[in-house]
Amino acid sequence: MPSRRFKAIPTLITAALIIGLAGCEQKAPPQAPPPQVGVITMKKLTVPYTYEAVGQTAGYREIDVRARVDGILLKRVYTEGKPVKEGQTLFQIDPAPFKAALDQALGVQAQAKASLTKATADRDRIVPLFKENAVSKKDFDDANAAYDAAVANLAAATAKTDEARINLGYTTVVAPISGMASKINFSEGSLVSPTTNGGLLTTIVQLDPLYANFSFSEAEKLALDKAAQRGSITLPEGRSYQVSLKLADGSTFKHSGRIDFSDSKVDPATGTIKARAVIPNPEGDLLPGQFVRVVIDGAQLNNAMLIPQRAVVQFQADKAVMVLNDKNIVAPRVVQLGQERGNEFVVISGLKDGDRVIVDGVLKARPGQPVNPVQAGASAPAAAK
Structure with a gap:
């Protein structure tokens, strides 16, 4: 009898283990729901096109005294x-030496006037006598010559006086x-x-207005001209561009100006084209020689798509965004980005109208996994991290 009791013990332990394991399987936690992410729907827009270049201010006029x-x-x-x-x-x-020179010139001029007065009187007496043959032709010629010399001497003395007066003024x-x-x-x-x-x-x-000198590359000019020909960029009428300046602390100068000069040749040493903007500076806040960012506005970018910078991730050697298909499954999409516009990028290629792009909660989105999309900005703060 005791031997049978001991043989039944392993059987009971095995049964207890099986029941315990079955109980553990029944208590396994449920699968986590898909993470919530904020998305935007891409659409084409017409937006202002801006260009930025490094510039330096210069005086409108700089005069050496x-x-x-x-x-x-x-x-x-x-x-x-x-x-x-x-x-x-x-x-x-x-001024003392020049006052003395002027006084001397005035004295010479006075002498020349007196000589002219005498020469005039002599000539006036000779002329009627010569007509009556009372004097010789030589006397008549001498009187006229003396008169002409006196006129010339007075002119020279007057010029010297004027020169002395000018030098005194200097x-x-x-x-x-x-x-x-x-x-x-x-x-x-x-x-x-x-x-x-x-x-x-x-x-x-002269500080008001002030010049802002900058340059742009030959390649940038060609790209802008081709984009304008394709119609992807609309240039302002008469190419009248507005210019604003970003200062060294990141602030924008309160007065805007315009471009008044663009060179007609390319600098062979740098491959750039020089340009210049005129900026009002009535308070004199800007000084010549300051380095600024020249922001040029006036053109429009047609059929453009913008995407927040926070939506862009580095995908190997490329830039990519996370897009959703119709089943809310995440897939990476390589994109080509253009210029920055504040906190956004202009998308050159890689996206189309209607694409849904994750902008909030990008780090929680895993390629090939489903997510719970909501409109960007409407998601909970925790979902946006």
Whole structure:
């Protein structure tokens, strides 16, 4: 009897294990539902076409203020680095030698006038006497010659006087334009002259308006022209482009301008074409020499599709997006992207009208797996991570 009891124990243990395993299989957790993702439906649009290039600001006019006579620089009248008005006195060169030269020229001119007066009187007396044959032909000719010489001497003396007066005026150096005056190149007491190295006193830059110089490549110009011929891009009438500037801190300058110059030749050294925009700068916030991003608007991109940047993933060496089929199954799609527009890319190829693209919850979407799509922006915050 005891031996039979012991033989039945393994049978009971085996039965208990089978029942336990069966109970575990019945308690297995249910399969997780498809993840929720936010999608957009692609459609063709007509959107503004913009072009950006690196540029640098420059003064509308940059004038070198130079000494036009030799002399000692007595004083500087303006404040360096501050605005000046056209006609405002900037420097005073010692006028004493030029006043003396003017006085001397005036004296010579007075003598020439007196000589002309005498020569005129002599001629006037000779003429009636010559008609009556009271004087010789030689006396008549001498009187006329003396008169002509006196006229010429007075003209020369007057010219010298004018020159002396002009040189005296040059001792007061005034601003030829309104703008921002730079620092002085010579201190008071220095000898200045009209020479190349000795005459540059300062520089005035007109800040309103201001130039923004930039360039674009030959390839970009050809691509734009071909796109315009195909009709994929509509250029503004008269190619009148509007220009805005992005500053170094990422902000946009409050005044916009226009392109006023595009070169008619390609620089063979760089393969680029120079261009220039005129930007209003009434407050003087922009200074010459600043590096900016020149943003050119005015053209339109036809039949364009835009996609948020967050929808784009790196797929090996290509850019790709996750699209859904009619059964909400995820599949990667390689795309070719164009220019950036804020937080969006322009899609050149790879997508068509009606395609549904995942933009929220991209990391949770697995190729070949189903998802639960909702309109982008309407999904729960957790689904957008």
